Each structure stands twice: as structure tokens, then as C-alpha cells.
Amino acid sequence: MGESKSVNLTKRATYELRQRIIHGGLPGGTRLYEVALSEDLQISRTPVREAMSRLAEEGLLERAPGGGFQVRGFTLSDVTDSIELRGVLEGMAARLAAERGAEAASLDEIGVILDRLDSCFAGVSLDQVDFDRYAELNGQFHERLADLCGSAVVLRELERVKSLPFASPSAFVMGSDNEGGPDRALRSLIVAQAQHRALMQAIRRREGARAEAIAREHARIARGNLEASLVADPDVSGGMPGMALIVR
Amino acid sequence: MGESKSVNLTKRATYELRQRIIHGGLPGGTRLYEVALSEDLQISRTPVREAMSRLAEEGLLERAPGGGFQVRGFTLSDVTDSIELRGVLEGMAARLAAERGAEAASLDEIGVILDRLDSCFAGVSLDQVDFDRYAELNGQFHERLADLCGSAVVLRELERVKSLPFASPSAFVMGSDNEGGPDRALRSLIVAQAQHRALMQAIRRREGARAEAIAREHARIARGNLEASLVADPDVSGGMPGMALIVR
DNA sequence: GCGCGCGAATATGTATACATTGATTGTATA
DNA sequence: TATACAATCAATGTATACATATTCGCGCGC
Numbered sequence: 204m205g206e207s208k209s210v211n212l213t214k215r216a217t218y219e220l221r222q223r224i225i226h227g228g229l230p231g232g233t234r235l236y237e238v239a240l241s242e243d244l245q246i247s248r249t250p251v252r253e254a255m256s257r258l259a260e261e262g263l264l265e266r267a268p269g270g271g272f273q274v275r276g277f278t279l280s281d282v283t284d285s286i287e288l289r290g291v292l293e294g295m296a297a298r299l300a301a302e303r304g305a306e307a308a309s310l311d312e313i314g315v316i317l318d319r320l321d322s323c324f325a326g327v328s329l330d331q332v333d334f335d336r337y338a339e340l341n342g343q344f345h346e347r348l349a350d351l352c353g354s355a356v357v358l359r360e361l362e363r364v365k366s367l368p369f370a371s372p373s374a375f376v377m378g379s380d381n382e383g384g385p386d387r388a389l390r391s392l393i394v395a396q397a398q399h400r401a402l403m404q405a406i407r408r409r410e411g412a413r414a415e416a417i418a419r420e421h422a423r424i425a426r427g428n429l430e431a432s433l434v435a436d437p438d439v440s441g442g443m444p445g446m447a448l449i450v451r
Numbered sequence: 452m453g454e455s456k457s458v459n460l461t462k463r464a465t466y467e468l469r470q471r472i473i474h475g476g477l478p479g480g481t482r483l484y485e486v487a488l489s490e491d492l493q494i495s496r497t498p499v500r501e502a503m504s505r506l507a508e509e510g511l512l513e514r515a516p517g518g519g520f521q522v523r524g525f526t527l528s529d530v531t532d533s534i535e536l537r538g539v540l541e542g543m544a545a546r547l548a549a550e551r552g553a554e555a556a557s558l559d560e561i562g563v564i565l566d567r568l569d570s571c572f573a574g575v576s577l578d579q580v581d582f583d584r585y586a587e588l589n590g591q592f593h594e595r596l597a598d599l600c601g602s603a604v605v606l607r608e609l610e611r612v613k614s615l616p617f618a619s620p621s622a623f624v625m626g627s628d629n630e631g632g633p634d635r636a637l638r639s640l641i642v643a644q645a646q647h648r649a650l651m652q653a654i655r656r657r658e659g660a661r662a663e664a665i666a667r668e669h670a671r672i673a674r675g676n677l678e679a680s681l682v683a684d685p686d687v688s689g690g691m692p693g694m695a696l697i698v699r
Numbered sequence: 700g701c702g703c704g705c706g707a708a709t710a711t712g713t714a715t716a717c718a719t720t721g722a723t724t725g726t727a728t729a
Numbered sequence: 730t731a732t733a734c735a736a737t738c739a740a741t742g743t744a745t746a747c748a749t750a751t752t753c754g755c756g757c758g759c
Binding site: 459484485486496500517518519 | 739740741742749750
């Protein structure tokens with residue numbers, strides 16, 4: 204690796220800080236001191252400050268009373284609420300897409316993604332499911348879905364919520380070893396994909412209320428997967444993305 | 452007035468910039484140059500930068516590609532979408548409050564606010580309606596409503612959307628001279644207050660779906676008032692809060 | 700024993716000089 | 730005339746010295 208001098212120091216500091224926060228190096232509630240961080244990162248205060256400011260925009264930090272920043276802490280309720288919130292926003296996007304009508308070209312593109320998603324798990328044995336590829340394509344699907352509504356305002360807020368690691372659509376697309384039942388992961392993929400198809404059908408048919416309801420229920424799969432992984436590993440420290448952010 | 456040396460320069464710069472943006476001194480899309488702004492405000496680059504960063508968090512600025520900031524521009528669609536988005540989020544808050552149950556004390560407090568709202572326009576002639584007091588109390592009502600759901604995540608995002616001047620709940624509580632019909636303003640107040648009461652009833656009765664639907668429809672009054680004021684003043688330059696933010 | 704205030708330590712806030720980057724324009728050459 | 734390259738300029742990025750504010754502890758007075 205070495206020192207990647209190619210990018211500027213603000214980006215380096217932002218990346219490094221984000222990593223530490225997400226992976227638990229800086230637990231929720233931790234106060235960040237500019238000087239200490241500067242010395243630690245070997246970067247002057249100015250870019251460090253800038254980085255903290257950006258991470259506050261991102262929602263990982265919050266401004267402390269009386270100046271400075273601290274790591275934002277999330278309770279388990281915050282995590283489930285964030286997932287529910289994503290569902291509500293994706294529901295709004297889906298409803299608007301249905302009500303206002305989506306372009307055929309965009310719908311076709313999403314259809315291609317859905318076919319590829321099928322190929323990740325259809326007709327293969329459990330241990331051959333390509334979870335990584337599924338997560339990638341699933342992310343693409345949700346991105347295109349948000350685009351469909353044609354509203355920059357909705358898109359922006361949705362991006363914002365999804366930027367929280369545990370609220371991302373693919374956060375709890377888990378490998379087959381991380382959960383309760385033996386093939387629970389596979390079954391949740393099958394259900395999710397059925398919802399993807401139903402959602403697109405509803406949008407094509409201009410059934411706004413149905414599209415909204417499906418999008419919401421779809422997000423609740425993530426909530427269910429979260430709860431299942433908590434049963435398997437109650438101290439929450441597991442490898443799930445962003446679980447290190449959880450306090451209490 | 453003079454120079455209020457009491458607060459720090461970042462806050463001064465933030466306030467001054469926000470004022471200029473909201474009142475149209477800096478139209479949407481305007482690129483903000485640190486040096487020029489510094490000289491103009493007589494404040495060094497550092498606090499100006501900090502101010503821009505905060506206004507970006509607030510949603511009034513956006514980071515320009517390749518560094519720097521520019522004033523965020525809103526189309527008329529963005530405005531209506533923002534109002535709709537507020538409705539969706541308030542709907543979520545209302546639904547969660549109904550489903551999870553709200554504390555009696557909080558419900559009582561809101562009841563007091565509702566009674567006060569009545570006194571702003573009940574039994575007085577049109578030109579005696581206290582629109583300012585109504586707007587203030589209406590803001591309080593919507594704030595308490597958001598609190599009711601008990602979710603910090605939802606509360607936070609709702610605050611964020613409401614911070615856009617034209618998306619605030621009281622943005623289009625207009626005086627009796629600003630709109631189409633003669634007593635349209637009064638009638639919209641009566642309808643809005645009826646929705647306030649119905650919304651609280653739904654929450655008390657744990658009718659989540661109803662509460663959500665009412666909250667959404669309630670936000671659409673603001674949209675209707677916006678459209679009415681556009682009929683009266685199509686070039687959008689009118690005194691409505693934040694209308695100067697609109698481009699095109 | 701408790702509260703108040705003062706002062707030192709330590710934090711962030713501010714100004715500014717200097718570095719770097721990226722765009723633009725002008726010029727030389729094919 | 731078109732293209733490529735280099736110089737210049739104007740913007741943001743970075744470091745750092747200094748200013749101010751906040752906090753915490755200690756001592757004094759009540």
C-alpha cells in the first residue's frame with residue numbers, strides 16, 4: 204500500500220476516519236479532538252476538520268455542543284427505524300414512478316438487472332449461490348428504482364439514508380453461514396426477488412399504492428435478517444456491515 | 452445593529468449567507484468563491500468555508516464538482532416534491548406514534564396547542580384572523596407530532612426537510628391578501644385544523660393507516676396554497692418564504 | 700461542607716502565507 | 730487551420746501561528 208499521495212489529504216482523512224468509525228475503532232459517542240487526530244493521521248488540522256465536516260453531512264458524526272464533533276451512536280431502535288425509513292422513502296419513489304409513469308427504456312434496463320439477479324441463485328445448490336454478485340446487482344436495482352421516480356429531492360434523501368452502512372439495501376444480504384436456519388439466506392433471496400418483480404409490475408401497471416406497499420415490505424426483509432442474525436449472535440459484534448456503530 | 456461582535460464569525464457568516472440565499476441575493480446555481488465572499492463579508496476564508504459547509508448540511512448549498520460550493524437551485528417540481536416528502540415523513544411519524552402508542556402527557560400538550568390554534572380564527576371576522584400566531588402554533592404542533600413517534604432517526608430527517616423554507620409546515624399559511632379567493636386563506640385554516648384534530652384522534656385510537664393518510668393529505672394543503680398563490684402571482688417572485696430559491 | 704469564582708490547561712476559532720491543482724489562453728508547429 | 734504544449738492565473742487545498750472560548754480543578758470564603 205504505502206502512502207497513496209495521489210489523492211488529497213482531505214479525502215485521505217475522510218476515508219481513514221470513516222473506516223475507523225465503521226469498523227468500531229471509534230465507538231459511538233467518542234469525541235474527536237482535532238489535534239490528537241491530526242497527530243495520529245499525520246495530517247494538519249485543516250483537512251481533518253474538513254473531513255469531520257463531510258462525515259457530519261454523511262451522518263456518521265454529529266456536531267458536539269460547544270464545538271467539535273463526536274461519533275454518532277446508533278441504538279438498535281435507530282437501526283430498525285433507519286431500515287423502515289428506507290422502506291418508506293423507496294415506497295414513495297415507487298409510488299411516484301407508478302403515478303407519474305416511468306420511461307420504457309429505464310424499465311427495460313431494470314429488467315436486465317432482474318434477470319441477472321436470477322442467475323445468482325436460480326438452479327444452483329445452496330453453497331454455490333453468489334452472494335457478492337447478488338449484493339452488487341441488488342444495489343444497482345435499488346439505485347435504478349430511486350431514479351425511476353424522477354425526483355431529485357427524493358433521490359437525494361434516499362441516498363442519504365442508504366449511506367448509513369446498516370441501512371443500505373444490501374446490508375443484510377448475508378452469506379449462508381451468518382444466520383439462523385440452514386438455507387434461510389437462500390429463501391430470503393427468493394422472496395426478495397419475487398418482490399422485485401412484483402414491484403416492477405406494479406409500477407408498469409401504474410398501481411401506486413401496491414408499489415408503495417411492496418417496497419415497504421421489501422425493506423422489512425432486511426429488518427428480519429437483522430433480527431435473525433441477532434438471534435445467532437446476540438452481542439451484535441458480528442461481521443454485519445456497520446454493526447460496530449451500535450451502542451448500548 | 453452595527454457589528455454584533457458577540458457571536459463568533461462562523462455564525463455571522465452562516466447567518467449572513469443564509470439570509471442572502473433565502474432572499475434571493477444569491478440565486479440558485481451561483482458559485483460561491485471563498486476569496487470574494489471573504490472580502491465581501493470582511494471575514495477570513497476559514498470561517499466562511501466553515502459556514503458554507505454548514506449550509507451544505509442544511510441543504511441550501513451543494514458541493515460543486517472539483518471543489519467549492521454553489522447555491523442549490525430548486526425547480527417548482529422540487530418544491531412540490533419537498534412538500535410531498537414532508538407529508539410522507541410526517542405520515543410515517545404519525546403512523547409510528549399510533550402503532551407504538553404515545554404518552555398521554557404528550558397527547559395532552561398537543562391538545563392545548565390545538566385549542567390555542569382554534570382561538571386564532573374561531574368566531575372572529577376574516578380580517579381579524581391572527582395568521583402570525585397561527586403559523587407559530589402550527590409550527591409547534593408539527594414539532595410535537597414529530598416527537599410523538601419517539602424515533603430520533605425520523606425526527607432528524609423530518610427536521611432536515613422542514614429546514615427548507617418552502618417545505619416548512621407554516622410556509623404557506625398565508626395572509627388573507629395573498630391568494631385567489633377572498634376567504635380562501637380562512638377556509639384552508641379551518642380544513643387544516645380539522646385535519647389536526649382527526650390526526651390526533653387517529654393516533655389516540657391506534658389507527659396507524661388513517662393517521663398516515665391524514666398527515667399526507669394535510670401536507671397537500673400547503674401544495675394547494677402554493678398553487679393558488681402561483682395563479683395570483685405567476686412569476687413566483689412573491690413574498691412567500693423561500694420562493695426566491697426557485698430557479699427557471 | 701458546600702458553593703462560588705478564578706485561573707490554568709486544553710480545546711476550537713481565526714487569519715494568513717504558501718502549495719497545488721485545474722482551466723484557459725496563447726503560441727508554435729505540423 | 731488545427732492541434733499540442735506550455736505558461737499563466739485563479740481557484741481551492743494545506744499548514745501553522747495566534748486568538749478566543751470552554752472546561753475543570755483548586756482554593757477561598759461563606
